[in-house]
Amino acid sequence: MNLIIVQPQEISGNELVLTDQRARHIHKVLRCQPGDNLRVGVLNGPMGTGRIMSMALGRVHLRLRLDTAPPPPPALDLILALPRPVMLKRILVQAVTLGVNHIYLINANRVEKSFFSSALVAEGGWREFLFKGLEQAVDTRIPGLSIHQRFRPFIEDILPPVLARRGGGRIVAHPDGGAVIPAGGGSRAFLAIGPEGGWVDFEIEKFQAAGFGVFSPGPRIMRVDTAVPALMAQVNMALAQAVRQPECV
């Protein structure tokens, strides 16, 4: 935990008292003493330091100095065919660590339908893994996450207005694609990553109809928990290059 995240309503003036697992973490894992400074951030707000004024078992009193803006909003939206729950936990942390604006967990032909009824997906269990990613990355902006149990309404009805509103490149990863990321020259992008076994032809056609360019990460078959950080990092790099190297005029 590189950042203690707090809710705005937990702060009174510049004072913060923690009595839950964050207090225990400060005691037992970080092994802090009164007088130590910790990185603290307000959910969807500023970050800074918290100076430990006093500590007792299960209770930590901090005085805050919130003078730092969180990192810039992430450039990427991730569309992910729902992976198996044990893998989804790790992927959510990784995606938020690398920076993601919104995560769309969607159905696809090769997604096992039972994954949608897991507690992680159906009962909001995913939320704690977004926080873990923010705590790791030192960021306070929590990404959006939405779950779409039917592929066709998602790609035909839900996605197009979002694409129109947010703009940016549209990239779907698939073995039959080109070797260059179709980032579109913008500073933002939507990246779609398929299930184990890949997208089926119908799904690729639907992505293409929605304006997505197909990118092939190469001949090596990746598990989804390797593909997500690898492809996110590559698209982020392509976006940064597009910003640094505008087209000749």
Place this chain on the structure above:
Amino acid sequence: MNLIIVQPQEISGNELVLTDQRARHIHKVLRCQPGDNLRVGVLNGPMGTGRIMSMALGRVHLRLRLDTAPPPPPALDLILALPRPVMLKRILVQAVTLGVNHIYLINANRVEKSFFSSALVAEGGWREFLFKGLEQAVDTRIPGLSIHQRFRPFIEDILPPVLARRGGGRIVAHPDGGAVIPAGGGSRAFLAIGPEGGWVDFEIEKFQAAGFGVFSPGPRIMRVDTAVPALMAQVNMALAQAVRQPECV
């Protein structure tokens, strides 16, 4: 398991009989039947298909057709400050999945010394995770792996002749670096990734003295199991771009 890997001496003519966990995997996980074809590869050799001629409990007889070359040798050598064993397992699979020529597991100031005496590191337990990566990626070239318990002899004595022999870019990841990967315009590179908490100044100075350029992946703090696939993917992309876009003459 996307590829069954066999040793050359297991094959007799074009015939292969498996009686170990690979046979059980074909039975129980892949649920194959006689007549089915499987992807088979010879360690450090060709790949192709194996047709199941007969199956009995714990015994599978395959007829091989090995007519495919493995993917091109990976462009990257990875120098990795030894992570904690549970994380190392996952990282080895990810690195081999993405493609790595040689993995140097090295000491650093912020590496816990006890990690070197784990069974995974000290007793060759790492080897099965290289195989898992090859089985995932569909590759037969097993990367080299070496373990270096002392940082200074590694960077001063062991690494320089390797760098001179193999050539290519030299990149060390560190927050104080530049935003562009110093890939050096070549088609190969050495990539060095530090421990949790990062490299110390002395280590960065030693890498720089060995010709490494410092690259910063940005302000977000990554765990090593996110940093390895993200940075490997970015360096691979930079190398591919260097090959596609030679400097103007």
